Amino acid sequence: xxxxxxxxxxxxxxxxxxxxxxxxxxxxxxxxxxxxxxxxxxxxxxxxxxxxxxxxxxxxxxxxxxxxxxxxxxxxxxxxxxxxxxxxxxxxxxxxxxxxxxxxxxxxxxxxxxxxxxxxxxxxxxxxxxxxxxxxxxxxxxxxxxxxxxxxxxxxxxxxxxxxxxxxxxxxxxxxxxxxxxxxxxxxxxxxxxxxxxxxxxxxxxxxxxxxxxxxxxxxxxxxxxxxxxxxxxxxxxxxxxxxxxxxxxxxxxxxxxxxxxxxxxxxxxxxxxxxxxxxxxxxxxxxxxxxxxxxxxxxxxxxxxxxxxxxxxxxxxxxxxxxxxxxxxxxxxxxxxxxxxxxxxxxxxxxxxxxxxxxxxxxxxxxxxxxxxxxxxxxxxxxxxxxxxxxxxxxxxxxxxxxxxxxxxxxxxxxxxxxxxxxxxxxxxxx
Ligand SMILES: [Zn+2]
Numbered sequence: 001x002x003x004x005x006x007x008x009x010x011x012x013x014x015x016x017x018x019x020x021x022x023x024x025x026x027x028x029x030x031x032x033x034x035x036x037x038x039x040x041x042x043x044x045x046x047x048x049x050x051x052x053x054x055x056x057x058x059x060x061x062x063x064x065x066x067x068x069x070x071x072x073x074x075x076x077x078x079x080x081x082x083x084x085x086x087x088x089x090x091x092x093x094x095x096x097x098x099x100x101x102x103x104x105x106x107x108x109x110x111x112x113x114x115x116x117x118x119x120x121x122x123x124x125x126x127x128x129x130x131x132x133x134x135x136x137x138x139x140x141x142x143x144x145x146x147x148x149x150x151x152x153x154x155x156x157x158x159x160x161x162x163x164x165x166x167x168x169x170x171x172x173x174x175x176x177x178x179x180x181x182x183x184x185x186x187x188x189x190x191x192x193x194x195x196x197x198x199x200x201x202x203x204x205x206x207x208x209x210x211x212x213x214x215x216x217x218x219x220x221x222x223x224x225x226x227x228x229x230x231x232x233x234x235x236x237x238x239x240x241x242x243x244x245x246x247x248x249x250x251x252x253x254x255x256x257x258x259x260x261x262x263x264x265x266x267x268x269x270x271x272x273x274x275x276x277x278x279x280x281x282x283x284x285x286x287x288x289x290x291x292x293x294x295x296x297x298x299x300x301x302x303x304x305x306x307x308x309x310x311x312x313x314x315x316x317x318x319x320x321x322x323x324x325x326x327x328x329x330x331x332x333x334x335x336x337x338x339x340x341x342x343x344x345x346x347x348x349x350x351x352x353x354x355x356x357x358x359x360x361x362x363x364x365x366x367x368x369x370x371x372x373x374x375x376x377x378x379x380x381x382x383x384x385x386x387x388x389x390x391x392x393x394x395x396x397x398x399x400x401x402x403x404x405x406x407x408x409x410x411x412x413x414x415x416x417x418x419x420x421x422x423x424x425x426x427x428x429x430x431x432x
Contacts, residue, residue, distance in 0.1 A: 036050070077125055209245070221251065282294050321421070329379075370395065
């Protein structure tokens with residue numbers, strides 16, 4: 001039986017860096033303690049693997065994102081994590097970003113690299129079919145792998161990794177559509193943060209700084225900066241300009257979050273790019289029958305899955321919103337006599353798509369089992385009265401205890417809260 005919901009002892013020895021962390025919610029420590037993810041020197045630094053409970057969190061997050069994107073008119077694609085060096089020479093990554101890329105591999109006389117971003121693949125996919133202005137804005141999304149050759153000294157937990165799963169999308173659109181698309185992306189970010197129970201620390205307009213890592217096209221930088229400024233001003237969000245934080249191909253809006261130790265990082269971004277459409281010679285046929293160049297809006301709602309989960313762990317200390325929780329409901333039979341009813345309830349939960357565990361008396365006293373399951377949003381206690389009446393007495397993670405109620409009512413209510421991606425455990429329920 002999986003022990004996923006049990007807050008086990010932290011078995012890995014803490015590194016000196018971890019010991020130095022004074023914060024309670026260090027995602028590295030908690031992530032291991034909660035059996036969410038881990039690393040192994042044999043796999044390598046910066047290459048964490050996801051344990052079943054971490055994979056459940058990640059699936060919930062990925063399903064949320066894909067569903068939100070589908071509703072917002074995005075189409076999903078898959079593209080390979082490798083590409084020829086030439087692809088990145090065209091995109092500009094090779095000239096401006098190669099310090100962060102893994103060295104190329106020689107295969108049958110060709111140089112192939114692990115991709116440092118998804119944009120070039122999506123530009124090529126767009127280019128593979130002719131497009132009419134009627135198809136725009138064309139929103140292409142992928143939760144895909146990318147790689148960064150981080151130095152081993154800076155690697156840690158899920159925040160600095162060498163293999164990254166990015167929630168990415170590229171919107172190919174006309175110049176007139178850019179502001180509205182960027183605005184809509186900001187709204188998707190706002191809604192996602194609400195569902196995740198996280199807060200943006202600040203919004204940043206990231207502009208180029210001194211140094212040569214940016215593509216030289218002053219007019220394009222000016223136009224894209226003006227567009228993003230307009231979007232931010234219209235949204236009414238407070239923001240600050242940050243020099244030296246732009247992508248090499250254009251400025252961006254960065255949504256900043258702060259971790260348990262007070263360190264700020266970028267989770268979500270919206271970017272306007274005139275550079276790659278030109279480099280890949282992207283076109284659409286306008287209403288006038290002539291060929292026009294689209295603009296690319298790059299956007300990420302939750303950034304990389306790794307960083308998003310790290311932030312969720314630190315923000316919630318493992319007590320995730322119910323829709324993300326690895327185990328959503330634990331069934332607790334008071335004694336062995338209620339075990340068949342407990343198993344039947346667990347099956348009903350599983351049929352409803354809930355992530356459920358049963359913790360019977362073999363795991364210890366009821367009090368001990370409740371304590372072990374303290375991060376599980378819903379604890380269903382089944383005593384003799386509940387078993388006889390097809391009732392369930394729910395305890396909520398926040399300490400509330402609900403009166404016994406029909407099982408079908410309780411499960412329907414939980415299912416509805418989870419489907420709504422609510423951060424509420426019960427709504428207006430009262431303590432009994
Ligand atoms: Zn991109």
